[in-house]
Amino acid sequence: MNAPTKPDLAPAAPDRQDAKAALDLLRNWAALATPEEVATLDPAIARLLPGREVSNYPDLNRSYPADFVADEAYRATLPDLQNGPSSLIVGAHRPIQQVGISNFRLPIRYRLRAGGEISLETSVTGTVSLASGKKGINMSRIMRSFYAHAERSFSFEVMSSVLDDYKADLGSCDARLMMRFSFPAKVKALRSGLEGYQYYSIALEMIETDGRRERFVHLDYVYSSTCPCSLELSEHARQVRGQLATPHSQRSVARISVALAGGRTLWFEDLIDICRAAVPTETQVMVKREDEQAFAELNAANPIFVEDAARSFAERLLDDARIGDFRVAASHQESLHSHDAVSILTEGPTFAQRSVDPRFLATLHHSG
Numbered sequence: 001m002n003a004p005t006k007p008d009l010a011p012a013a014p015d016r017q018d019a020k021a022a023l024d025l026l027r028n029w030a031a032l033a034t035p036e037e038v039a040t041l042d043p044a045i046a047r048l049l050p051g052r053e054v055s056n057y058p059d060l061n062r063s064y065p066a067d068f069v070a071d072e073a074y075r076a077t078l079p080d081l082q083n084g085p086s087s088l089i090v091g092a093h094r095p096i097q098q099v100g101i102s103n104f105r106l107p108i109r110y111r112l113r114a115g116g117e118i119s120l121e122t123s124v125t126g127t128v129s130l131a132s133g134k135k136g137i138n139m140s141r142i143m144r145s146f147y148a149h150a151e152r153s154f155s156f157e158v159m160s161s162v163l164d165d166y167k168a169d170l171g172s173c174d175a176r177l178m179m180r181f182s183f184p185a186k187v188k189a190l191r192s193g194l195e196g197y198q199y200y201s202i203a204l205e206m207i208e209t210d211g212r213r214e215r216f217v218h219l220d221y222v223y224s225s226t227c228p229c230s231l232e233l234s235e236h237a238r239q240v241r242g243q244l245a246t247p248h249s250q251r252s253v254a255r256i257s258v259a260l261a262g263g264r265t266l267w268f269e270d271l272i273d274i275c276r277a278a279v280p281t282e283t284q285v286m287v288k289r290e291d292e293q294a295f296a297e298l299n300a301a302n303p304i305f306v307e308d309a310a311r312s313f314a315e316r317l318l319d320d321a322r323i324g325d326f327r328v329a330a331s332h333q334e335s336l337h338s339h340d341a342v343s344i345l346t347e348g349p350t351f352a353q354r355s356v357d358p359r360f361l362a363t364l365h366h367s368g
Helices: 016-032 035-041 043-048 072-076 139-147 156-170 228-241 268-278 289-301 306-318
Strands: 096-111 117-130 175-188 195-209 212-226 249-260 323-332 341-347
Touching: 096 139, 096 175, 117 139, 117 156, 139 156, 156 175, 156 195, 156 212, 175 268, 195 268, 212 228, 212 268, 212 289, 212 306, 249 268, 249 306, 268 306, 306 323, 306 341
Parallel strands: none
Antiparallel strands: 096 117, 117 175, 175 195, 195 212, 212 249, 249 323, 323 341
8 A cells, every 4th residue: 555645845936926025025114114123134125225225234336436536535535454553463473574566567678788678578576574563565566666667778776776665665674676587699500500599587686685785697597418427328339339329418407596796797698608608508499400410419528417517507607706696506307317307506605595495496497
């Protein structure tokens, strides 16, 4: 015998007619209620009553006021939480060494060693220190300070003016400014006479700490590294067993960071030339068959371990009086191994670190 079926007790979903009836009922009640009663139930009900407002929940204009002008008196009424009292600080009342903005971009004109200028898209990072008792900074003031000088042909002198401006605007003790860009330089092929543009990742940095201002240049130099051991083993196979063998070589990257010393200018092109003199096997742009053969010969004439690379760059940097402390970080992204060979060499206290950013060596990569 079948069990009796239970009645379906679930309420039917309301339809449009039900919603209209409920809305009419709500409006009828709200029309007779006091504003306080409406607000107690739900302040949003006031929006259902054209012409009615509640003191603690006004109806809001949903149309954009295109003709509204924010005059000085109005701007003075705007809240500014970042410049609020120390009671608003969240977390530990501790100084912050750097706070600011990163990667705002704009075209900047740079001077060239041979004369003239070049306009390059530049990524700017600007930061200042923040005292333990201050809530925060107005980030836009850093951008405004920078834009005030953005039409000038940039140099470290202009960067110094920018730093002065936003330190004054933000009332900070320490400040730093970094500008990153891709610098194009025309490079000749080894034998064919063809020319092409090589692009160099460069950053200019200015830092002021404890009243002392320092200038830095960072350059990523991309080259080919032929393993000396692999070269000798390949030659052994050829000579002893008549076996064709090729040494392994790979694209490699060195990040050269230098502190500028003295008053003489170190051009971008000067630092590139220093790198080429230290490790001449720079990757090529335009290549015909004779250039490819020449590059193979150039690599064979300059086999290099990653330790050799670091010391070769250091030797040239030490010889230049315009360069003070420096750091060489090299990465040979090996074709033999599934890992990279790396080295870091520092000169002077500026770049000496007991702890290194865990991702630092991973950034030594040429993206093409």
